Amino acid sequence: xxxxxxxxxxxxxxxxxxxxxxxxxxxxxxxxxxxxxxxxxxxxxxxxxxxxxxxxxxxxxxxxxxxxxxxxxxxxxxxxxxxxxxxxxxxxxxxxxxxxxxxxxxxxxxxxxxxxxxxxxxxxxxxxxxxxxxxxxxxxxxxxxxxxxxxxxxxxxxxxxxxxxxxxxxxxxxxxxxxxxxxxxxxxxxxxxxxxxxxxxxxxxxxxxxxxxxxxxxxxxxxxxxxxxxxxxxxxxxxxxxxxxxxxxxxxxxxxxxxxxxxxxxxxxxxxxxxxxxxxxxxxxxxxxxxxxxxxxxxxxxxxxxxxxxxxxxxxxxxxxxxx
Amino acid sequence: xxxxxxxxxxxxxxxxxxxxxxxxxxxxxxxxxxxxxxxxxxxxxxxxxxxxxxxxxxxxxxxxxxxxxxxxxxxxxxxxxxxxxxxxxxxxxxxxxxxxxxxxxxxxxxxxxxxxxxxxxxxxxxxxxxxxxxxxxxxxxxxxxxxxxxxxxxxxxxxxxxxxxxxxxxxxxxxxxxxxxxxxxxxxxxxxxxxxxxxxxxxxxxxxxxxxxxxxxxxxxxxxxxxxxxxxxxxxxxxxxxxxxxxxxxxxxxxxxxxxxxxxxxxxxxxxxxxxxxxxxxxxxxxxxxxxxxxxxxxxxxxxxxxxxxxxxxxxxxxxxxxx
Numbered sequence: 001x002x003x004x005x006x007x008x009x010x011x012x013x014x015x016x017x018x019x020x021x022x023x024x025x026x027x028x029x030x031x032x033x034x035x036x037x038x039x040x041x042x043x044x045x046x047x048x049x050x051x052x053x054x055x056x057x058x059x060x061x062x063x064x065x066x067x068x069x070x071x072x073x074x075x076x077x078x079x080x081x082x083x084x085x086x087x088x089x090x091x092x093x094x095x096x097x098x099x100x101x102x103x104x105x106x107x108x109x110x111x112x113x114x115x116x117x118x119x120x121x122x123x124x125x126x127x128x129x130x131x132x133x134x135x136x137x138x139x140x141x142x143x144x145x146x147x148x149x150x151x152x153x154x155x156x157x158x159x160x161x162x163x164x165x166x167x168x169x170x171x172x173x174x175x176x177x178x179x180x181x182x183x184x185x186x187x188x189x190x191x192x193x194x195x196x197x198x199x200x201x202x203x204x205x206x207x208x209x210x211x212x213x214x215x216x217x218x219x220x221x222x223x224x225x226x227x228x229x230x231x232x233x234x235x236x237x238x239x240x241x242x243x244x245x246x247x248x249x250x251x252x253x254x255x256x257x258x259x260x261x262x263x264x265x266x267x268x269x270x271x272x273x274x275x276x277x278x279x280x281x282x283x284x285x286x287x288x289x290x291x292x293x294x295x296x297x298x299x300x301x302x303x304x305x306x307x308x309x310x311x312x313x314x315x316x317x318x319x320x321x322x323x324x
Numbered sequence: 325x326x327x328x329x330x331x332x333x334x335x336x337x338x339x340x341x342x343x344x345x346x347x348x349x350x351x352x353x354x355x356x357x358x359x360x361x362x363x364x365x366x367x368x369x370x371x372x373x374x375x376x377x378x379x380x381x382x383x384x385x386x387x388x389x390x391x392x393x394x395x396x397x398x399x400x401x402x403x404x405x406x407x408x409x410x411x412x413x414x415x416x417x418x419x420x421x422x423x424x425x426x427x428x429x430x431x432x433x434x435x436x437x438x439x440x441x442x443x444x445x446x447x448x449x450x451x452x453x454x455x456x457x458x459x460x461x462x463x464x465x466x467x468x469x470x471x472x473x474x475x476x477x478x479x480x481x482x483x484x485x486x487x488x489x490x491x492x493x494x495x496x497x498x499x500x501x502x503x504x505x506x507x508x509x510x511x512x513x514x515x516x517x518x519x520x521x522x523x524x525x526x527x528x529x530x531x532x533x534x535x536x537x538x539x540x541x542x543x544x545x546x547x548x549x550x551x552x553x554x555x556x557x558x559x560x561x562x563x564x565x566x567x568x569x570x571x572x573x574x575x576x577x578x579x580x581x582x583x584x585x586x587x588x589x590x591x592x593x594x595x596x597x598x599x600x601x602x603x604x605x606x607x608x609x610x611x612x613x614x615x616x617x618x619x620x621x622x623x624x625x626x627x628x629x630x631x632x633x634x635x636x637x638x639x640x641x642x643x644x645x646x647x648x
Binding site: 029080083086106107109110111112113114116117118120121123124125126127128129132133135136137139140142143144146147150151 | 353404407410430431433434435436437438440441442444445447448449450451452453456457459460461463464466467468470471474475
């Protein structure tokens with residue numbers, strides 16, 4: 001079963017949101033149009049708009065209000081991807097800084113800023129001060145998460161708590177805010193809004209942990225990149241932290257990361273990745289993810305029955321079983 | 325006479341805002357603290373907060389509301405400076421991409437994002453939807469201005485209109501928004517709000533034109549950088565556009581910019597800069613600036629007399645005469 005099947009009844013509303021996103025970031029501006037082509041072509045699951053719309057089903061669902069919020073949240077997500085790309089591009093093109101490459105990076109950074117600004121503009125159509133408060137706080141945390149991620153790269157002496165805080169900021173809070181802002185935009189009762197926030201937070205945590213597990217267990221075809229890419233880029237994820245309880249694996253990693261991490265190849269890491277996969281780290285990580293999913297289900301209990309609630313449950317279930 | 329003397333009666337309120345800015349961007353986060361040290365040490369005129377406070381004097385001036393807006397606008401300005409630095413750093417360190425340098429750039433980009441987010445958070449304390457609409461639209465234009473500036477670098481075939489649109493987006497609109505948001509935060513009458521916006525816009529245009537003139541006419545000591553720096557970086561400003569009506573100067577510039585502009589030195593540009601200074605381009609630019617100032621004075625006419633109006637007039641007068 002495909003994820004999109006689960007929320008097929010939102011198809012028409014999502015199409016309208018997709019149009020709005022495209023119109024916003026393609027803009028009338030030629031340079032932006034160029035810079036955003038890749039971004040739009042890359043598509044994406046538009047999972048944040050889905051959560052906004054579902055959140056809105058527990059109040060007075062008005063499409064124009066839902067759209068303002070959904071577009072805003074997807075644009076925030078896209079802007080952060082653009083800025084992540086600036087960082088990555090800078091690495092990939094290291095040593096060959098053509099004028100073209102630099103021009104792209106500047107444009108990419110300002111394009112990200114532009115998309116952020118458009119995101120706020122979209123939200124400001126809502127005329128609800130609380131929406132802005134929620135979004136601003138989420139963005140502050142998101143930025144702290146990005147900074148933490150850069151700081152914690154290749155840093156093996158970090159604990160579970162640091163990892164959990166990082167994925168909370170990087171992923172879970174934006175999903176929680178999507179659910180919550182859907183509720184706010186539809187003026188749903190506060191108890192539903194709180195439940196939706198909690199659901200989004202737990203689902204987001206689970207989602208990111210599964211993502212981090214799949215980076216080890218999924219095939220290159222499923223991932224669209226070599227497995228172990230996160231580790232190669234220095235992202236110390238939950239499976240790594242668990243696997244490092246084995247002293248052999250820990251010392252192997254310390255040794256690898258002592259060399260110039262910039263020049264590490266997938267081949268260098270292949271042996272340790274095999275050991276991580278063979279350890280109990282994968283299963284233990286999945287158990288943590290499952291625990292978050294259970295909490296997500298529990299959070300839903302407060303909500304009235306119906307298709308929206310059913311769909312939120314379905315998405316959580318899908319996340320628990322997904323293979324890519 | 326120093327600029328700060330003109331608005332000395334705001335001193336106490338400005339000190340409170342300064343504290344708030346420092347607390348916000350220093351944060352509890354060690355990496356951010358490090359990254360922002362330079363930013364805070366650099367100081368700045370805090371001219372946007374001044375305009376916010378003065379705008380607030382035409383309504384119901386409440387310091388906490390004024391502070392929310394003033395901090396927000398100064399943070400937006402600072403965030404955009406941080407992002408400009410990312411671009412500049414990337415150039416300066418070209419060819420020597422140390423890990424440290426790259427780490428700094430990433431952190432700088434995310435620090436800029438973080439400051440943006442904090443800016444929104446500050447504004448959201450106001451609980452006024454219109455404030456967010458004004459700020460979002462201003463940010464969209466600001467970003468377009470940044471993109472235009474990158475795109476128009478070293479591009480000699482641009483007209484006066486492109487230049488004026490660029491400085492409008494880059495400088496004038498944020499000053500206009502500062503004045504306007506001061507009025508909005510104090511719930512001043514709409515006619516005053518409009519007048520303040522117009523004043524800010526005209527003063528901002530004048531301010532940037534004088535800035536662009538001073539880059540040619542001020543001494544290195546006054547500027548803190550070699551004169552002609554803008555041109556060296558490829559920024560085609562008003563004096564250059566006027567000077568290029570002289571075919572000799574135009575062809576000299578075309579020739580210079582045909583070579584690898586990355587390697588241009590101040591010495592390469594010295595002869596053409598001398599010619600620009602000797603032409604009527606400086607005087608003509610100052611006349612345009614003066615015309616904007618006159619419009620700024622006119623915009624003030626609607627406002628009721630008093631110290632705030634007097635101060636706005638004083639600032640405009642100062643801008644027209646400033647030497648650095």
